[in-house]
Amino acid sequence: MSNRQSKTDVILIGAGIMSATLGTLLKELVPDWKITVFEKLASAGEESSNEWNNAGTGHAALCELNYTVEKPDGSIDVSKALKINEEYQVSKQFWSYLVNSNLIRNPHEFIMPLPHLSLVQGEQNVSFLKKRFEALSNNPLFQGMEFSDNPQKLKEWIPLIMDGRDSNEPIAATRIESGTDVNFGSLTRMLFDHLQSKNVDVRYKHSVEDISRTNDGLWDLKVINVESGLVEHHQAKFVFIGGGGGSLPLLQKTGIPEGKHIGGFPVSGLFMVCKNPEVVAQHHAKVYGKAKVGAPPMSVPHLDTRFIENQKSLLFGPFAGFSPKFLKTGSLFDLLGSVKPDNVFTMLAAGAKNVPLTKYLIQQVMLSKEQRMEELREFIPNAKSEDWDTVVAGQRVQVIKDTAAGKGTLQFGTEVISAADGSVAALLGASPGASTAVSVMLEVIKRCFPQELAAWEPKIKEMIPSYGLSLLQHPELIEEIHTSTGRALGLTNELALV
Template identity: 70%
Template sequence: MDYKQTTTEVILIGAGVVSATLGTLLNKLQPDWHITVFEKLDTAGKESSNEWNNAGTGHAALCELNYTAEKQDGSIDISKAVKINEQFQVSRQFWSYLVNTNDLTSPREFIRPLPHMSFVYGEKNVAFLKKRFEALSNHPHFQGMEFSDDPERLAEWMPLMMQGRSSEETVAATKAEQGTDVNFGELTRQLLDSLGQQNNVDIHYNHTVDDINQLENGDWEVKVQNAEEHRLEEHTADFVFIGAGGGALPLLQKTGIPESRHIGGFPISGEFLVCRNPEVVEQHHAKVYGKEREGAPSKSIPHLDRRHIKGENTLLYGPFAGFTPKFLKTGSHMDLLNSVKPNNAFTMLAAGVKNTTLIKYLAKQLRMSKEQRMEELRHFVPNAKSEDWDMLVAGQRVQLIEDTEAGGRGALQFGTKLIHADDQSLAALLGESPGASVSASIMLEVLERCFPDHLEAWKPKIKEMIPSYGESLENNPKLLDNIHASSANALGLAVSTT
């Protein structure tokens, strides 16, 4: 077997949207740095970023009810929704900048306007939705949101979902026209295609990272299996970012940094019902999110999404939970077992004890037949016919488990978490949604945490790419309006299309 050794400034592990975003940012800010990307698969964006492995929602908290919790006093906490919306505005600004510089050449291929709606049934849920609407609609980020509990109005918004519904049923919905459908796979491919054409950037596919060790001088030695040339390679870098989706946790554990201890992960796969019948698809032009099912975790929000992928319009409904011990769709059945280490074994055991309800829910989901899943769909689409819908296995998501002060040992965490070494030489992104939608914001956090000595010199360029950087759009409605209009224009979102 041949052997190769190289040195570079930055190594990015994984060719998904987060690595593509960080690589693009660093190349714009420090074009003289050499960046090397390693991806074990043969192309970019094949795992979590792939368009069929996620729902394609541009998460801006316009319709996701789990981002607006009801407090004990009955009021609605919108702080998380505001934060996520603000983060999505950062992504829109960054993508717009790249469109204007021709780094992204076909925005219509990765982002399209599509209304985001929240839909509920039952008097209790309708009351919650109305309170949520009242809490959000006067906020600058959610201007223009509409609420209705009028069946005729709802039939205009969502004809497919209102057909065949009993007139006695209490239903309501909110509608936000500024929602988007995002093809994160296409976005990732465009980002990396452009990045690969830059000087000092090398992107290697069919390269699997086996080990990561820190040298005495603080640099990182990354051992890589080159499947194309059948050789072991050693690459040394000043900084390493692990953006490998579900594969990030095992790689982080290999680093041995203190921050990697007492952390575990539990893999859950997503499954959707998919409809390709044009007569059905053309009756639904929105992403519609509901309330979680009884006994289900808050992240299992059912939603009915219109998707546009490679020229085809489809509908997706789900998610339904599946299980495999793999951390990636292309991973190993030993991933979960191999992730249990002496330093996180008790963390994992505690998580199992604390989450028996989740385990029961998962077991129930695994036993569901297609017809039982169709019955779930009929809460959204009363007239849904089984012959119009097929099952689709989406991506793997590894739920983060860690010991926290608030949740104690083995607390199950939903969302994404950025972990970095104390010496700022390595960072990793763990967890799941809304990571892809807010990737630009999270990667700016990487810059702030891991490159503080460069940040002052970089700020003018960052402000050029992301005009709101360092400012609160919530507190500057005029800037928000300007940014929303300019990004809508650059991304082709100003006029609704189907």
């Protein structure tokens, strides 16, 4: 056993997209700060950020129907969609800065232009989609959105989905060409390569086992070298916990009051994948439907064109499942171990409230391949079983907390928990997650470094020109940002590599 100790300015736990983004921002703002990263796996981007563990959607609310809710009076609440879209514009601006500054290269290796569509069936759903289109299409953030309930037009947009469809049920779709497919695994690896070139100490196969406060106000981390078994202690002024599903147990170990009365509910996922080039060539879009009654929002069915490892493929899903693990590489005791005296009643209340969700997850776990194929055929009527394989996607841990809505409320979103003094912060939750990583990490910076923020703002505005401004209140910026980011990231028609 080793008693090795070291001190650093910042420690990042987890080598995913969140730590990569925060580390890159901090290195641009304060290049002389010492940053250390601990990751228990052998390389970066291997859990939630891995390209096979998420849908790869550049979430901008262009097609995700769960971000626009129909209110009791029949109108459509688009506030969440507008917020997520603005946050994605922030991410694209930061990525463009990195490309233009030659800090990362070859943007086509992590982002590709791809139309985003919403597809619904049934008179009631078609009515909803048309109202959603009317509520969004005149907004400059959603410029270019089209609506059609004409089967012939839909055959032009989504030939694979329309082929063999003989139902007389009403069908409609919206389409917007400015969508993207994002390989967050590739982006994460690019960012960590950059950080290591800037002397950031990235330690793979190092697992953080405990976090405690020292008498002089630093955070002391007990870290185990997974290969040698040696124990090390590392201290820092600021710690960010960006371990995906593993963030909650580490947050609990800090003992900060803000981390009390919070639980987590793990949900696993599966996708069907098709690599048959004849089938793949017939579809070029991300097409999102509506979640079934009783299904969680993250189970919205969608058929996606993906660009992974220089190969074009199709993914359909997700099919939800249940595992008590908080990480794909986690322990079967993760869920049980997260139950503490301060959150046990919160967890029990959540269990009582979400019996339908539990039943839904059990039903999903029990599905055979052929039953999954039947769900796929609701999207692709002529889908053949031999063309599709199953891929196990990542684990997501949904936040459970006490809210105004009641005790033990299940949260579907991304949430930052930070100490009052800003010395430690953790990211919990799931979608839209990676797509809004830059906005989320700017929120971490705002909360945890308030005294430095004024001095850092000029550099932040250099990296993100719209920083501090609402795009909706400055519509003249929207077209400018679309043009500049499209050029830098290769998303414009003349530069796109499809």
